[in-house]
Amino acid sequence: MEELNKHFINNNRRHFLKKLGFGIGGLAAASLLDPFSSISGQAQLSSATGLHLPHFAPKAKRIVYLFQSGGPSQLDLFDYKPLLDKMRGQDLPDSVRNGQRLTGMTSGQERFPLVGSNFKFKQYGESRAWVSDLMPYTAKIVDELCFIKSMHTEAINHDPAITFFQTGSQQTGRPSMGSWFSYGLGSLNENLPAFTVLLSRGTGRPFSQPLYSRLWGNGFLSSLHQGVQFRSGKDPVLYLKDPEGMTRGERRKMLDYISELNYKQEQEFGDPEINSRIAQYEMAYRMQTSVPETMNIEDEPEHIIKMYGANATTPGTYAANCLLARRLIEKDVRFVQLYHMGWDQHFDLPSQIERQAKDIDQATAALILDLKQRGLLEDTLVVWGGEFGRTNYSQGTLTDTNYGRDHHPKCFTMFMAGGGVKPGFTYGETDDFGYNIVKDPMHVHDLQATIMNQMGIDHTKFTYKHQGRRFRLTDVSGHVVNDILV
């Protein structure tokens, strides 16, 4: 069967070429040799490793992961706790804390004064979801969202916590979530990498937590599956731009000569690697066109730009990246990973989070609506959230108007949209102190298992054998949370 398939593809390839001639058609034909491609590369990959993916019909084909780096305060955004207002300034009861370990930043604090939010909460939509005044645009689309109020994690510091979210392990060295999908499901398009990465710096606390390129690294998977960073500026993918002064025609010509000379080598040495390399050069050539095309938003109509907000035209902002994310999803990029820095608000949280929320609120909502109006939301999963939550007590001195919050791993809020998760739904509950989960806890591995499930993958079966052990994104735990699925 496998052989028949291959035969079919090869024949089609020739047929395809004849039809279009050898100009642009030739380029398209070369793309069939492409490793990112779902047709040839993936077919080979799957049969070679026996992956047989997807395991079952997927609900989602693509993912946009809006990572809020630093740990957004759930208590100021979504998890409304009136008791904290009532008890403002009183100490966190030991019975609530129950021995939870604290970071070194507050473990020395003499008091743990409880603090509610400075921002007003209201209920919105038919789903009556609670959202604070910080997120007016998000408030308007709550009926599209599936809130998880009961996320919890194992790490209390940024580096291990963000690594845990991205790779399923606090220790470095494992592949990022996007790399797993690139490896397992391959690419849906022939011109762009399957796993792309966009970074932006928040205005809340612009310089707080760094990012590390290993967060989108391929770990022990082939480096074909590493996240490819799309950057603002003249070289959106590293080394993408031809030297100044070289025309596309000249580049094409050089590649033709290279291919021809390489082909001669292949004839002599019989090394199949050479063919692979020829294909890589063709993919590189196509990326040189497709990436700038994707990055260029000049063709976006005014009303769409408006939707995402004024910053959408400022390259490198979260809003611009959300718009790009939509463009990438439109082009069938499998996994778009955004990171927005600046949520690590230990002090002066009210003023910081106000700016920070403004960075992301409108554009996040716009992205979801925009995907929806294009019919893409139904098979695109959007995930929003950080690496942990923040404490219900103030870090530093609590005043009438000001407070800070330390890291809190025991409960925090995330939301998802599209991709077969229940819209207008809230899952899980925290106690009145907003400190512990009282209903339906969802561990990081549960989230990862559920995301995989939506992509048609049984997370317990999707493994990669490395150093004799079968590794998986969810390590040795994780359950699909069916309650949040349509």
Next chain:
Amino acid sequence: MFKLKDIKSLKLALYFIIPFILILLIKYKISKNDSEYLALKKDNPNANLSSNSSNPNVKLPDSIDYIFHVKPILSDRCYLCHGPDGGTREAGLRLDTKEGAYAAIGEHLDKHAIVPGDIESSRMVARINSTDPEQIMPPPSSNLSLSEYEKKILTKWIEQGAVWKDHWSFIPPVKKQTPKVTNANWPNNDIDYFILKRLEEKGLKPSEKATKEKLIRKVYFDLTGLPPTLDAIDAFVSDTDESAYEKVVDKLLASEAYGERMASNWLDVARYADTHGYQDDLERTMWPWRDWVIHAFNSNLPYNEFIKWQIAGDLLPNATLEQIVATGFNRNHKITQEGGVIDEEYRVEYVMDRTNTTSTALLGLTMECARCHDHKYDPISQKEFYSMYGFFNKVKEKGRIDYDEIPEPNIKITDKEIEESLAFIHKPDSIPDIKLMVMADDASDRQTFILKRGQYDAPTDKVSLGTPKAVLSFPETLPKNRLGLVDWLFDDKNPLTARVAINRIWQQIFGAGIVSTVDDFGNQGALPSHPELLDWLAVTFREKGWDMKQMIKLMVMSSTYLQTSKATPELIEADPDNVLLARSSRSKLTAEMVRDNALAVSGLLVNKLGGPSVKPYQPEGLWAETTSGRGLTKYIMDSGENQYRRSLYTFWKRTVPPPAMITFDAASRDLCSVKRQKTSTPLQALVMLNDPQLIEASEHLAKSMLNAETLNDEERIKQIFRKITSRFPEADETNKLLDYLESSKENFEANSETSEPHTDKHDKELYAYTVLTSLIFNLDEAIVKG
């Protein structure tokens, strides 16, 4: 930085040559069919079992060997529940020991999983062949299964008497006599007899010798990481002396570049970097240790001493300063300064890292799997893991350091000390005294406990220092410290140390290890392709006083090494992965070599030994866009010489490593790494085409060719081609390149006509030669050794 626009201004000209070569290209399938791989894998013990077994037509071996045929199946599919880890063992059955496999099981101890020679009574046979989901082994819930082939193997093994053998790598190597071969003319030295023996068994013949040009290129890269100069090639090609090649080898082994090449590999093993690696990823000073590594290789410090100094130099009686510097090896792990972390949590991680590095690098074992529970596959208990961990748990160190803090223990190295005894440290006068992290057992009272699930805050039983007894029990006579550990590593009865070391050297020279899983010699690791050769090499290495240069010379002097990398279709079909070495592997240049080659052949390379790490070109903004604002917030490119140093000196920031290096599969340096990936990606193509360093090298080489005014185009093309690929182009290649040169010149004129008339003939020539050189740098051959 050089830009093409400087020599050429242009308007867009649509220039679209129909890529007729694509006709050729599509005729060729990108890779051979899977079935061809399977054909080899069916009798290749290295092959991945699952792919092997999916083919029902594969013939069973006549005689089933426990090590080669049976244990890989048992380990991979059964050990999770019936293996070394007592904590998850089901039904009291363990299949990883002889006693366990033959033992009576069941409630009344009246059943046996395996009864040698008796299929009917062997419960295993019934269970693996069952169709009842309640009965079948492995159970469906494990997501594991056995193929029909594997079931037959296990059954036939029992039928043939279920003969047991101990794990091969835990039996100390014994030097067997070199085997007899039919073609006795071919071998140059002992290695070749072992290689040829297997080829003859498989009905294969070795390939012819590589051309002298290919050979000298390969040996230059393998031993020095740099390409040969044209003079070196000419001298070798014209040297008809029988020892011409040996003279080259000796010269290379004696060159300083040899140490740099060897160090490049060792820096991966040692997870060397110039930053601390976690979170804000602050700068550290470990380059003096790196300088020591280069020096140690160049002075051919025997491997046992090389390791002893690095693991326990500080504990040697009357330790010299140099020996203490060497212990920096075990301080190369990552260190955090993240505010708020729990100190002990990270201190424990550092000790873990040292334990795992020792295990991976020196023992080829995945001991880290025994951190949380007994090892699932290998006979390493959790207790034994912590016994080993204990050796590295006596350092008085912090888990979290402050910004600006140089972690303790450290030593201050003065100019006077450098002058007197550490001349290998290339410290510029401009920088103050160096403080270098080193090892010390300055918390010698610290006790070691088993950590439940590997967690820092869950100590249980106290353990004393020791080593896994399945490998070799720790002799009572040895001191219970790192010095004793080194003596244990180099004990004649230690079955792993020599094999693992020589296997890694073999990988460097031949492209893949004799055990392809260089980091795993355990039950889940690959089996050696040439077990007797591996043992012969291991024992010889020890007998020759752990002399690394001598062993490398032996390898590169072998007929095996001298073969061409040309592969006939038959050979590719018979052995696509070149396990049997009937040809040379067509190995790609490493990340370091790709760049160093471009610098060297263009004349840009500044060949200076050692010193602080340097910051050559990298795209703007990479550090700035991810920084927290603390530590290294901006990459400030060096000026002058430091832009053109060998790549092993490039500053390594762990959280944002040099992008072009990472694209070419350099190790991340987060953890000990003994093997790099070998991939081919579009991002690599982009680096080769557009990295300003490559463009600059192209321009520099083009300029030097144009300065040779007596040469004509054809002669220049030949020279450029030779410099980059080490061989003369063939006539059709030269013509093709001349053609390209001509059209690039025309193109330049076409594009320049309507713009400012400042372009003169020189600009045109330089442009055309620059793009021509860039083209040649992009040929596959330019990034292949030989």
